[in-house]
Amino acid sequence: MSTVIYPSPIFGPIHSRRLGISLGINLLPADGKFCTFDCIYCECGYNKDHRPKMKLPTREEVSEALEYRLASMKAEGVAPDVLTFAGNGEPTAHPHFPEIIDDTLALRDKYFPNAKVSVLSNSTFIHKPAVFDALNKIDNNILKLDTVDIDYIRKVDRPTGGYDVSSIIEGMKAFKGNLIIQTMFLKGTTDEGEDVDNTSDKYVLPWLEAVKEIAPRQVMIYTIDRETPDLSLKKASHEELDRIVGLLKEAGINAGASY
Structure with a gap:
């Protein structure tokens, strides 16, 4: 099984299916993965298989590395569409995440003021006021909500601590539309043979009702694109994703799919 462990603190730029030319910030x-989820579809593999020995990059290391890369790209005439916080786990887990966001916005404005700043988050720290405030400052606050079914969440997203989906939804509603919901749809089974198809109305319709309550400015739905830790997972079809996008648009929600 192949996995992707990203360099730190800067990687890319890479081409993102959803965001364009993306300079990654990890x-x-x-040397490993640090996440409050342990998703069976994560391209970085399982937490237990990639426990890091290195420390988190410091605020200063992130800022210096980012400025060096942005200055290099400026000299090369290569402009990123987006600066994306992603990488080997949950970015908002970093103790200086809010300060790093401020540094990043300042560097973006200095070198590429037209670039967007995005954060890909599993939503587990949005209850922290400093994280909430930082996410409200960026262009693309992209928060994960794969389903509202807690049994499915425990089976597929596998939170490593306490996870209350109702609290997550309330936290998302507090952004008052200043967020993008990102949802993974997939099919197949776990390696233990448990079904993980969340494309049926059993999962889609309750999730859709929650999305309506949250009222995000956009919903991004997608399916697996790389090798996954559980080898029995399958992509959702174009038709299945298009049906879900259609339901979202019928509800007046801006939505798109990455296949």
């Missing part, structure tokens, strides 16, 4: 160690 606030987690470069």
Whole structure:
């Protein structure tokens, strides 16, 4: 099984299916994975298989590395569409995430003021006021909500601590529309043979009702694109994703799919 462990603190630029030319910012160690989820579809593999030995990059290390890369790209005439916080786990887990966001916005404005700043988060720290405030400052506050079914969440997203989906939804509603919901749809089974198809109305319709309550400015739905830790997972079809996008648009929600 192949996995992707990203360099730290800067990687890319890479081409993102959803965001365009993306310069990655990884606030987690470069030698492993650090996440409050342990998703069976994560391209970085399982937490237990990639426990880091290195420390988190410091605020100063992130800022210096980012400025060096942005200055290099400016000299090369290569402009990023977006600066994306992603990488080897949950970026908002970094203790200086809010300060790093401020540094990043200042560097973006200095070198590429037209670039967007995005954060890909599993939503587990949005209850922290400093994280909430930082996410409200950026262009693309992209928060994960794969389903509202807690049994499915425990089976597929596998939170490593306490996880209350109702609290997550309330936290998302507090952004008052200043967020993008990102949802993974997939099919197949776990390696233990448990079904993980969340494309049926059993999962889609309750999730859709929660999305309506949250009222995000956009919903991004997608399916697996790389090798996954559980080898029995399958992509959702174009038709299945298009049906879900259609339901979202019928509800007046801006939505798109990455296949």
